[in-house]
Amino acid sequence: MAFERKHILGLEELTAEEITLVLDTAESMREVSDRDVKKVPALRGVTVCNLFFEPSTRTRSSFEIAEKRLSADVLNFTTIHSSVVKGETLLDTARNLEAMGASMIVIRHPMSGAPWLLARELNSSIINAGDGWHEHPSQGLLDLFTIRRFKGRIEGLKVAIVGDILHSRVARSDIWGFSKLGAEVRVVGPPTLIPKYIEDINAKGYYNLEDAIRDADVVIMLRIQRERQDSEFFPSLREYSRFYGLTRDKLKVAAPDVTVMHPGPINRGVELSSDIADGAEAVILEQVSNGIAVRMAMFYLVASARRNS
């Protein structure tokens, strides 16, 4: 099957076959990172711009390493240093980058839908690195990739996503990805942080942690954003941690070979106890390494589709 998408904007619009092709390609890309010379010439001469309107270290670095391992030329554009502070619009900024020769733009933006706007208006290929509360497709894909490597499959697995589902783009991409590949997806958190439409996107909502993680093969912990502790969503961080923080004791109800993931950065002792974060069930650092291979696969496939069109 040939990949025919010029952009990767979200997992909602990808088919199961397209997702599987990304994962298979990432499987082949993984080996490049184990070599003496960690570089292949596939994207030589292609300029990729990382356009980040939100602070990010992990995701931006991972994209940048993936670009460099494919020999692309990399241009980093972060808002604190840019003319955005002088009042330039998103579209003007992106058009300028395109005029400088960027043929692929990786964008992170606080507004949901921003990558779609660029995809509609520009000739460049757009890769969504996280938009608002909406989607974070590369994180969803690397979560799928990591689980497929550890479990050998996605289909039939019970996957529980724990925490602030309402504001989490990781949760949304994971829900689409895991459900499309045939997993049973459950989400759990305080009622204020579980969106009402959750059943409509093929996930089952829970308010009790133990109910949600019972017999689960995979538990995905989300970061609770500390800045929300003063908001009205839950009374206190301590109370949140008590009900929804994952501890060894609570994890006993999950499947014996449960795998625990976290997109980082971790609030140790809030959503995840340290003995689990550093324990045998956690694959948090594998997620980070796998992220590079998955992003390399995304670039390769998008570049091949560009050539096609």
Added chain:
Amino acid sequence: MADKVVMDSDSINRTISRIVNQILERNNGAADVVIVGIRTRGVHIATRIANEIEKLEGIRPEMGTLDITLYRDDLRQKTEWPKVEKTEVPFDLDDKKVILVDDVIFTGRTTRAAIEAIMDFGRPSSIQVVTLIDRGHRELPIQPDYAGLKLNTLSSETVRVHLKETDGKDEVVVVKQ
């Protein structure tokens, strides 16, 4: 038009035996020799070469497989990019004699890509190219060190190498267009 069979199972076996003997003669045995096959059929020929060396020398050379997709020089032109398959070279190539195996050498572009890929795994003391069929029409200054059969072909013809491992039988055919 009709396909022409240019090698059968027996002649393929004899040719591989002869190439193995040439490799051992030139390298004074199999010390420091590693075999790297280019996907897909080069890998099967590489495995047969490794088996034969093990039979004759009592040691089995290390084996790797190479997918050259990410090194192709036509990625900027190709309309359909091939799927990237796995490369596995799980050992150090520094100071090794690399026997690079492909089924057919034609333009030389695949071999060039493979040589570039090998260089990213270390600094071998030499790279020696093995091919079952040399069909001519080189576009780059690259020649095989060990060639099974030299064929005079037209550019428009296709040479198909069938191997038991992938195709159920051993046979080389020239297909006229």
